Amino acid sequence: MLLGYARVSTDDQDTAAQVAALESAGAGRIFTERASGGRWDRPELHRMLDQVRAGDVVVVWKLDRLSRSLRDLLQLMDQLDAAGAGFKSLTEAIDTTTAAGRMMMQVIGAFAQFERDMVRERTRAGLAAAAAQGRKGGRRPKLTREQRAMVVRLVGTGEKTAAEAARLFGVNPSTVSRLLATERHTGDELRL
Known part of the structure; x- marks a missing residue:
């Protein structure tokens, strides 16, 4: 079954265009939400994830409708994969039910891992430089x-x-x- 997910951030926006695209793609059930993509506590998203079964495909109009954070997006992809479900983004032409779509998600995951590693290296270098100058990390003590x-x-x-x-x-x-x-x-x- 194709499960559609449409999301807008504010009340003055409309999901009609997303819903129309999801319906024309064959989504049998569409979950619509009015919440920021940066928030994890989106009730319709969790309702959809609870209903995902093996063989289902979650369809979104665009990747950023599912999540604004690459880390969260990859976590969602892992959840779908663990459930035996696929993922499809209509605008970016990503479809994890195909070999090319799975490769694309792996490339995105590799870039995300590279970014996390680079941030970690820069943080370590900054802490080492601060320690060399005699500065200690962390919050300043509240009391002398x-x-x-x-x-x-x-x-x-x-x-x-x-x-x-x-x-x-x-x-x-x-x-x-x-x-x-x-x-x-x-x-x-x-x-x-």
């Missing part, structure tokens, strides 16, 4: 060393509760809890 020592002292002596110390320094109580847990775990005193 002096403030951390004061929190430990105030809570340790019973002068303040952890919640009161958090309010005093304007941080989340979980920040104080982590600080106290680290202090108990290491057993070291925070030195100024």
